[in-house]
Amino acid sequence: MPPSPTSPTRTGSPGGLHAGVLHALGIRVVSGELAAGQVLTLESICADHGVSRAVAREVIRVLESMGLVASRRRVGVTVQPREGWHVFDPRVIRWRLEGPDRAEQLLSLSELRRGFEPVAAALAAERATPEQCAQMAAAVSDMVVHGRSGDLEAYLGADSRFHATLLAASGNEMLRALADVVTEVLAGRTHHGLMPADPNPEAIALHDEVARAVRDQDPVRSEAAMRRIIEEASDAMRAEFG
Amino acid sequence: MPPSPTSPTRTGSPGGLHAGVLHALGIRVVSGELAAGQVLTLESICADHGVSRAVAREVIRVLESMGLVASRRRVGVTVQPREGWHVFDPRVIRWRLEGPDRAEQLLSLSELRRGFEPVAAALAAERATPEQCAQMAAAVSDMVVHGRSGDLEAYLGADSRFHATLLAASGNEMLRALADVVTEVLAGRTHHGLMPADPNPEAIALHDEVARAVRDQDPVRSEAAMRRIIEEASDAMRAEFG
C-alpha cells in the first residue's frame, strides 16, 4: 500500500488507479471546474489523488491525446480551451453528458443526428442484409408493444436497437460508431420527461416506414422517412431546451 | 544518452520519444500489419523502439484510449479488432489515410460528408456572423481566380477555407470539428488527380450559391445547394474508387 494514501479520490473506480484519476480529472476539465489556461503540475496531481508520478503521467498523456490538456516543460499541464477538445471522443461526450453542459451537448448531438441518420438510412437501403432487416422489423414490433403497454424503458431499448441496427446496416463504420451517440440522445430525451407517456404512434409508423423502405431497397423513401423522424424529435427537444 | 539506443525507430519524431513510438505503433495497427488478436508485451515494445518501460506504458495507454489495443495482466497488449477503434479520433483518421485503407477511409468520409455538410449549411444560414459571410465570399472569389489560373493547390486551399468557415458558422462545435476531415477529403481528391485541371465552373457556382444563401439567411436554399455540391463530388469519387 502507498505510505499514506490520504484516501482522497477513492471514487470506487474498479479499473485500477489510472481509470479513477482519468475520470476525475476529465470530469473536472469538461465541466469547466478547471478553466482553460489554468495550469496543474504533475506533483499536484500526485498529491491530490494519492498516486505515483508514473500513473499521473499516463493520465495526462491520455487527457492530452483528447485535446483536453497540453503539457509543456517548465510550465506544467495547461487546460486547453474547448476549441481544442476532441469532441467526438466517446469519453469526452460521456463526461459532458454527465456535467453541466448536458443540455448543450444533447442539442449539438441532435443537430448532428439530423445530418447523418438520413444518410445512414439511404445507405442501409442499398446494403442491409436480410438479418438486419429482420432485426429492424423486430425492433419496430417491440416499439409497438412497449408503446402500448407504456413501458418507457423497454420502448427506449427497442428504439435504440432500431437505430443501432440501421447505422450498422449502412455499411459505413463511422456511421456505425455513432450508434452510442444516438443511444445517448434517445436516453437523454426519455429520462428528461420529453417522451409522452404514450409514445407518438406517428413516430412508430415512421420507424416502420423506414424499416419497410430499407427492406424494399428504396433509399429515397427510407431517407425521407428518417428525416421526418428526426424533424419530429428535434422539434420536441428544441421546445424543451432551446 | 540511453546506454545503447540500437537506433531502431528513429523516425525523426521531433516531439519526444513518446510521439515517435506512438506514431510507429499506431501506424502498424491501423495498417493491419499488427492483426487483431495479436499480442505484444511491454518488454518487446521497449526493445523494438529502444525506450524505457515508462514511455512504452504511456504509449500503450494512449493507444488503449483510442480503442486500438487492450492491455491485460499476465497476457500483454492485445491488438483490437476494427470494430473497437475510435474511428473519429483525428489521429486514427490520419493514420488510416496514410495506410493501405486510404481509399476506404476516403469513401467513408465522403458518405459522412453527404450527411453533415448540408445540415451545417442550413444551420449556418441561421447563425453565420457577417464576418463569416465575408470570409466565405472571399473564399469563393479565390476559387474563381485560382480555378481560372489553374493553380490546383491554391484552389484546394480556398475550397478548404470555404468549407471550414461554413462548418464553423454552423455554430455547432461538433460540426466545426469535422473541418479537418473535410480538408482531408478535398486534399485526397486533389492529390489523386480527381480534379480536372480546369475546376468545374458549375461547382464554383454552387459554392457561390451556398455563400449567398447563407448571407441571405435562407437555410433551405443553402442546404439544397450544398447537397448538390456533395452529390457532384461524391459521384466523382465513386467513379474513381467505388
Added chain:
DNA sequence: TTGCGTCAAAAAGTCATACTTTTGGCGACA
C-alpha cells in the same frame, strides 16, 4: 530607462529498478 545576455531553478521527460497483483497454464492428486 530600456534592452539584451546570461544564469539558475522549475517542471516535464526519461530511465532504472524494485515490488505488488492478477491470471492463465500446468501439473499433481483424486
Added chain:
DNA sequence: TGTCGCCAAAAGTATGACTTTTTGACGCAA
C-alpha cells in the same frame, strides 16, 4: 478424466535519480 492449487509471466504501481528544456529574473551595458 476432472478438479484444485501452485507457479510464473506480465502488467500495475511506486520511488528515485538524472536530463532537458524553458522561462523568469538578475545584472550589465547602451
